[in-house]
Amino acid sequence: MNDQQLAVDMRGITKQFPGVLANNHVDFSVRQGEIHALVGENGAGKSTLMNILYGLIPPDSGEIHINGKHVHIGGPRDAIALGIGMVHQHFMLIPVFSVGENIMLGREPATGPDFYDHARARAAINELTKRYGLALNADARMGDLPVGLQQRAEIVKVLYRGANILILDEPTGVLTPQETKELFVVLRDLVKSGKTIVFISHKLKEVLEISDRITVMRRGKVVGHLTTRQTNEEEIATLMVGREVLLRVDKKPAKPGAVVMQVENISASTDRGVPALKGVSFELRQGEILGIAGIEGNGQSEMMEVLAGTRPVTGGRVLLGSRDITTYDARTERDAGVAFIPEDRRGTGLVLSFSIAENSILGRERSPKFSWHEFVLRLVAIREWARRLVKEFDVRTPSIDVAARNLSGGNQQKVIVAREMGSKPKVLLAAQPTRGVDIGAIEFIHRRIVQERDEGTAVLLVSAELDEVRSLSDRIAVMYEGRIVSIEPPDAPEERLGLLMTGGGQAREGAA
Amino acid sequence: MSGLEDIFRLLFTANLWQATLAAAVLLLLPALGGVISERSGVVNIAMEGMMLTGAFFAVVADLAWHNAWLATGVAVLAGALMATIHAVVSIQFRADQIVSGIAINIFAAGLTVFLANRIYGLQDVGHVGPTEGLPNIDVGGLDQIPFFGKVLFQQNVVVYMALVLLVLVHVVLFRTRLGLRIRAVGEHPQAADTAGINVYLFRYSAVITSGLLSGLAGAFLAIGVSNTFVPNMTDGRGYIALAAMIFGKWTPLGAFIACLIFGLGQAIYDNNSVIHVSPYLLSMLPYILTLVVLAGLVGRATPPAADGLPYVPGSE
Numbered sequence: 121m122n123d124q125q126l127a128v129d130m131r132g133i134t135k136q137f138p139g140v141l142a143n144n145h146v147d148f149s150v151r152q153g154e155i156h157a158l159v160g161e162n163g164a165g166k167s168t169l170m171n172i173l174y175g176l177i178p179p180d181s182g183e184i185h186i187n188g189k190h191v192h193i194g195g196p197r198d199a200i201a202l203g204i205g206m207v208h209q210h211f212m213l214i215p216v217f218s219v220g221e222n223i224m225l226g227r228e229p230a231t232g233p234d235f236y237d238h239a240r241a242r243a244a245i246n247e248l249t250k251r252y253g254l255a256l257n258a259d260a261r262m263g264d265l266p267v268g269l270q271q272r273a274e275i276v277k278v279l280y281r282g283a284n285i286l287i288l289d290e291p292t293g294v295l296t297p298q299e300t301k302e303l304f305v306v307l308r309d310l311v312k313s314g315k316t317i318v319f320i321s322h323k324l325k326e327v328l329e330i331s332d333r334i335t336v337m338r339r340g341k342v343v344g345h346l347t348t349r350q351t352n353e354e355e356i357a358t359l360m361v362g363r364e365v366l367l368r369v370d371k372k373p374a375k376p377g378a379v380v381m382q383v384e385n386i387s388a389s390t391d392r393g394v395p396a397l398k399g400v401s402f403e404l405r406q407g408e409i410l411g412i413a414g415i416e417g418n419g420q421s422e423m424m425e426v427l428a429g430t431r432p433v434t435g436g437r438v439l440l441g442s443r444d445i446t447t448y449d450a451r452t453e454r455d456a457g458v459a460f461i462p463e464d465r466r467g468t469g470l471v472l473s474f475s476i477a478e479n480s481i482l483g484r485e486r487s488p489k490f491s492w493h494e495f496v497l498r499l500v501a502i503r504e505w506a507r508r509l510v511k512e513f514d515v516r517t518p519s520i521d522v523a524a525r526n527l528s529g530g531n532q533q534k535v536i537v538a539r540e541m542g543s544k545p546k547v548l549l550a551a552q553p554t555r556g557v558d559i560g561a562i563e564f565i566h567r568r569i570v571q572e573r574d575e576g577t578a579v580l581l582v583s584a585e586l587d588e589v590r591s592l593s594d595r596i597a598v599m600y601e602g603r604i605v606s607i608e609p610p611d612a613p614e615e616r617l618g619l620l621m622t623g624g625g626q627a628r629e630g631a632a
Numbered sequence: 633m634s635g636l637e638d639i640f641r642l643l644f645t646a647n648l649w650q651a652t653l654a655a656a657v658l659l660l661l662p663a664l665g666g667v668i669s670e671r672s673g674v675v676n677i678a679m680e681g682m683m684l685t686g687a688f689f690a691v692v693a694d695l696a697w698h699n700a701w702l703a704t705g706v707a708v709l710a711g712a713l714m715a716t717i718h719a720v721v722s723i724q725f726r727a728d729q730i731v732s733g734i735a736i737n738i739f740a741a742g743l744t745v746f747l748a749n750r751i752y753g754l755q756d757v758g759h760v761g762p763t764e765g766l767p768n769i770d771v772g773g774l775d776q777i778p779f780f781g782k783v784l785f786q787q788n789v790v791v792y793m794a795l796v797l798l799v800l801v802h803v804v805l806f807r808t809r810l811g812l813r814i815r816a817v818g819e820h821p822q823a824a825d826t827a828g829i830n831v832y833l834f835r836y837s838a839v840i841t842s843g844l845l846s847g848l849a850g851a852f853l854a855i856g857v858s859n860t861f862v863p864n865m866t867d868g869r870g871y872i873a874l875a876a877m878i879f880g881k882w883t884p885l886g887a888f889i890a891c892l893i894f895g896l897g898q899a900i901y902d903n904n905s906v907i908h909v910s911p912y913l914l915s916m917l918p919y920i921l922t923l924v925v926l927a928g929l930v931g932r933a934t935p936p937a938a939d940g941l942p943y944v945p946g947s948e
Contacts, residue, residue: 177945212827213823222823226813230808234808236812277827
């Protein structure tokens with residue numbers, strides 16, 4: 121292949137951060153007109169590499185060639201001038217600005233001395249959206265749009281800047297399955313009209329579906345160049361993790377026992393006072409995993425908070441065994457045997473500045489095991505406990521005195537999982553237990569959740585990843601707009617679940 | 633009840649409203665500076681110190697050169713210099729912007745007293761002759777309109793400048809590309825940076841502009857209103873301007889309305905000889921109003937999303 125065909129050719133890129141060699145002599149090339157997937161675990165160096173390409177970070181050494189020409193990219197301005205555009209994982213959008221202002225930002229049309237020209241902005245956007253078939257209202261307030269449309273605005277923004285090479289960083293992480301499908305249609309259209317796309321992801325199914333070629337990174341190095349048609353999930357996962365990974369959850373059929381938790385017609389509101397739960401009922405049995413499928417924002421978070429005792433109900437009741445625990449707060453819930461893995465591990469799950477040892481007893485510091493008379497901490501017992509958890513749950517850390525902040529996302533999550541499972545709960549509430557966690561840690565956490573079930577715990581699982589819900593659950597409850605619209609068997613087809621999640625489909629019998 | 637009646641009667645005098653507008657402008661200039669600075673994402677509570685520095689150097693320069701305009705220029709630069717310190721500390725070194733602001737206010741108070749002692753050997757710097765002060769200008773013809781003529785067209789030159797600046801800042805912030813970019817930098821610096829906008833340049837410029845405006849307010853106070861320098865003569869006006877900015881929800885026009893309300897309080901307070909309400913009670917008024925605003929009783933005030941957050945390139 122000659123250089124003329126390469127849209128991007130990065131050679132020997134090295135970037136050292138304090139304590140981490142983020143990119144170690146990375147070679148990365150993308151052909152013109154292809155969709156090239158860049159995969160790797162968190163911290164593998166994908167984002168660093170792309171931030172270098174986009175000029176956000178200067179490399180320590182290495183060369184970049186764009187369309188065959190050796191270039192220096194000193195900042196995003198240079199990248200934009202070279203036709204490189206980036207759609208960031210965390211959208212670079214300003215919620216209080218209009219869609220038009222967001223798209224125009226940095227290249228606004230002006231009239232008179234310096235006045236923002238609304239008419240020309242609107243015309244430019246309409247021209248773009250028509251050409252690429254991306255419907256978008258330029259005058260809407262960005263913050264009012266659903267995530268899928270916000271992402272579309274990001275793409276239009278990049279196109280408006282004349283990008284021919286589009287970098288998409290984890291674009292599907294925030295999308296519903298339906299939105300993901302729509303995005304893929306858009307991407308294929310873009311390639312047809314001559315654009316080149318770099319697709320960063322760790323969702324292997326999607327990578328296999330959308331890409332032409334794949335570059336795999338691990339610990340700052342490129343460990344594989346693959347052609348999508350000639351590879352499979354297992355091969356990519358093995359390269360990413362550096363060992364063989366079990367992608368399927370290995371579990372025996374559940375042996376559900378007695379009903380442990382009974383949720384009867386509960387309702388609750390969001391922080392803003394908008395109704396979030398509109399009469400949710402279900403039963404949770406010993407030794408089963410009940411998975412909640414649904415697009416985020418349909419009441420799952422509020423439901424978990426109600427059950428964990430951190431959000432008041434506005435109606436209905438919750439029984440644990442025969443005890444009414446509806447009005448219990450977080451502390452009494454814990455004492456009653458309800459453990460909670462919250463969805464926001466950094467905000468709710470851990471005190472980041474506390475050590476692993478301190479975090480390992482959060483919420484249980486009053487138990488006689490860890491303190492005398494609920495007052496003076498038993499430090500030796502706590503340290504021994506923390507050491508045991510770290511070992512048992514394979515938390516990778518130099519010591520139990522390391523602040524939680526300094527652990528990787530996967531290890532932080534393991535600390536929470538260890539703490540919650542370590543309390544031997546009757547009910548385990550797991551909200552997004554593997555969000556933003558590496559494949560290796562996902563595999564481990566999944567295995568532990570199944571193990572917990574096999575030991576008789578009742579597990580309630582909420583996940584935005586439909587695959588995760590389907591592979592772990594013994595029953596699947598689909599939530600939509602604050603209600604459970606159907607309870608499905610674990611082998612229910614993905615299409616059916618997707619339909620139910622978006623308010624379509626017929627509920628099965630037995631659903632509340 | 634006689635106190636309230638006195639105030640009521642006072643409200644119908646043109647003198648009161650003339651004084652209100654002048655007092656409001658003293659607050660408006662630093663408030664506009666605050667709006668610009670915070671819209672760009674840098675919390676600025678240093679208007680008090682920048683204004684005080686401006687006031688001092690206005691008097692120094694006026695005594696040296698007997699030229700009010702030159703003195704105003706020096707005051708504006710002095711304010712800008714203090715703002716530059718705040719900018720370097722909070723933008724470049726990413727220090728806590730509240731702490732930096734407090735430090736500048738204390739530093740300015742100390743510096744001006746120290747220099748006043750060193751240069752003049754006095755607490756009271758001495759009076760600037762009226763001819764060397766910033767002039768009052770009566771707009772020919774218009775000043776003869778009953779009531780409004782006196783309120784609007786018999787004012788100090790700085791009052792007219794401030795009103796022009798008010799319109800200018802409003803138009804720039806909300807109608808121009810420049811303003812869109814300033815606001816973008818204050819809402820989401822990462823987004824602005826990736827759109828090719830130089831976040832640091834915009835933030836530096838915005839903070840320094842707040843110093844220019846506060847310095848101008850200092851000059852107005854020292855050689856327009858009082859014709860002398862007295863230690864701590866700003867008397868908390870920079871903080872009230874801050875409250876006006878919040879009261880006005882980070883908009884120039886809203887801040888102006890707040891300044892008028894606070895200015896009215898000040899004017900009534902200054903007229904306390906003709907009324908019979910405790911001046912101490914009156915002087916609390918702006919602060920009580922500010923607390924009411926902060927408690928969200930007059931609609932929620934939402935600051936720019938990235939206000940007070942240092943920008944680290946490449947971070948998310």
